[in-house]
Amino acid sequence: MEFLRDIFSFLKERKKYWLIPMIIVLLIIGILVVFGGSSSVAPFVYTLF
Amino acid sequence: MYILGVSAYYHDSAACLIYKDEIIAAAQEERFTRKKQDESFPINAIKYCLDQAGLEISDIENIVYYEKPFLKFERLLESFYHFAPAGVVPFVKSIPVWIKEKLFIKNQIYSKLKELGKYDKTKLKTYFSEHHLSHAASAFYPSGFESAAVLTIDGMGEWASASISKANKSGISIVKEMHYPNSLGLLYSAFTYFLGFVVNSGEYKLMGLAPYGNPKSEQVFDYIKKIKTTLVDIADDGSIKLNMKYFGFATRLKMIKPNKWESLFNLKKRNPNDEISSSHSNLALAIQLVTEEIVLKMAKHARDITGEKNICLSGGVALNCVSNGVLFRENLFDDIYIQPASGDAGGALGAALAYAHIHKGVELTPSANDKMKGAYLGPEFSNADVLKTARKYNANFIYFDNFHELSVFAANQIAQNKVLGWFRGRMEFGPRALGNRSILADARNLETQKKLNLKIKFREGFRPFAPSVLEEDCGEYFTPAVKSPYMLLVVHVVEKLREKLPENYLNLDLMEKLYAKRSQIQAITHCDFSARIQTVDKNTNPDYHKLISEFKNLTGTGLIVNTSFNVRGEPIVCSPDQAFACFMRTDMDILVMQDYVFIKDDQILNKEDFNQTFKPD
Secondary structure (H helix, E strand, O other): HHHHHHHHHHHHHHHHHHHHHHHHHHHHHHHHHHHHOOOOOOOOOOOOO | EEEEEOOOOOOOOEEEEEOOOOEEEEEEOOOOOOOOOOOOOOEEEEHHHHHHOOOEEEEEOOEEEEEHHHHHHHHHHHHHHHHHOOOHHHHHHHHHHHHOOOHHHHHHHHHHHHHOOOOOOOOOEEOOOOOOHHHHHHHHHHHOOOEEEEEEOOOOOOOOEEEEEEEEEOEEEEEEEOOOOOOHHHHHHHHHOOOOOOOOOOOOHHHHHHOOOOOOOHHHHHHHHHHHHHEEEEOOOOEEEOOOOOOOOOOOOOEOOOHHHHHHOOOOOOOOOOOOOOOHHHHHHHHHHHHHHHHHHHHHHHHHHHHEEEEEEEEEHHOOOHHHHHHHHOOOOOEEEEOOOOOOOHHHHHHHHHHHHHOOEEEOOOOOOOOHHHHOOOOOOHHHHHHHHHHOOOOOOEOOOHHHHHHHHHHHHHHOOOEEEEEEOOOOOOOOOOOOOOEEEOOOOHHHHHHHHHHOOOOOOOOOOOOEEEHHHHHHHHEOOOOOOOOEEEEEEOHHHHHOOOOOOOHOHHHHHHOOOOOOOHHOOOOOOOEEEEEEOOOHHHHHHHHHHHHHHHOOEEEEEEEOOOOOOOOOOOOOOHHHHHHHHHHOOOEEEOOOEEEHHHHHOOOOHHHHOEEEO
């Protein structure tokens, strides 16, 4: 719950409400990924992401 | 009021503990886990910081993380949206990491800290600084300046890759930023990759390779022209715009688009084990010169828009000591201060300091000297600890109960061309060994560079070594004479110590240049007569100063070679066990740990007993 509160206050402060649907979709996918046990190893040559 | 600063989850994770504005302890996690540039949560570094202050985790009320994960996630989403449908692969690959870990940094911190003991979660508050604010604070607050311009340049923070700030007792206000995907750090890393070095650690090698290029050759001019007309647009204020048609980091899993680069430079991408040709050296020189031009323009702009007389530098690009030296020689500012831990490890320190001064109102106290304590902020080990190691390995040793005698003995050994491991006092914070975890040798010997690179450090033969010089003697050997306590400035060897070079010197290939006699202090004179110096001050590190002074008494030379106590791919040693193992597996002759001396020929065990391989960086 604290996480949701934090992220919504962040979006409010940044006025980036258009990101909300994307975040919701990603969180749902994320839950599937977590339960699916896929790799979460960072992918990149430079740790940009 | 103790504040814990933390950087983690990208590269070079670290922890730092401050009390008001005093830095109590700081260390990188890699030194404990022995994984170079370890990005994992710095639980060992935090434990060390608490131990150093005699605290428990329950005594800490404020933890500050060095950047804002949500802001970075915003950049991730927006940039993928911008580049879509290109970039879907890195997007899909990076999302699981975010969902599992990086979006929940606060929870991660609370959960990991449980390993250190019980604490009251309601009392322990977590805060998030901005990446470039952390860098700026890490340079300004320890600098001792009353006010300054602050220039931070690195690969990438949340959105920003560079910033200019105005800092004083009221705080740090960011005046200007350069944003993703434009980044000087990433541009330099792209060349690091193209020239066959590892991104994020090979940048030093690229910098070391550049002086082997021929500054008078047509090829260098041609490369510079191609870089500036095709790859990057440089504005008068130093801001840059990358031509993303040539870079892969936004949409692919690679830094660059190699085919485009190969046709642009008419040069094959170098693989790590390929020979280094003159074209590679010339390309390294070209990007180094372009980098210097950009840094200089940024610094001039910082001076113009802040009106400040002093400048502080931080961020990974501030570790480019060649461009720092150019900036110093331009005399744009009265004084320059460069944070010794300018990479992301230093972000932990900056985050804590920013919180203390900006949010908690801790007063800024200007001082003549900086507040980094010589960067000697890491763990220290006692004679008893060393003895334990000696017994564990059944090692033979000599014990000195008098430091004067020990320093004379050690200086004598160096003067006799022995390579000596020197382990005393608190470990350094940041990437440089500054005389407490160092390998030392005689700079006058023609064979020193070759021996150190190939038989002790096991690294590329072309890489230069740096000197530690008595601060008061700096002008005897180098020009301009500067204070460079953290080995972050490149200057030049004075004319009187230089040898006459062959007339065709600039056209020689790399190995011929490497072995040409250049100066009377050959091992630390790079092929363009430059040297990345550390000036050693009597008050900051009296033991190390004494050692070099004794060497001077014996030889008349007030400087020695100083390289970090590790081998290629290994983090710098932290403990006596690690130091002894490194000593045994290399051709080092003598090891001094605290007041104990170990002589290689006297040891019962041999090299094979300490076999350990590290992934080359």
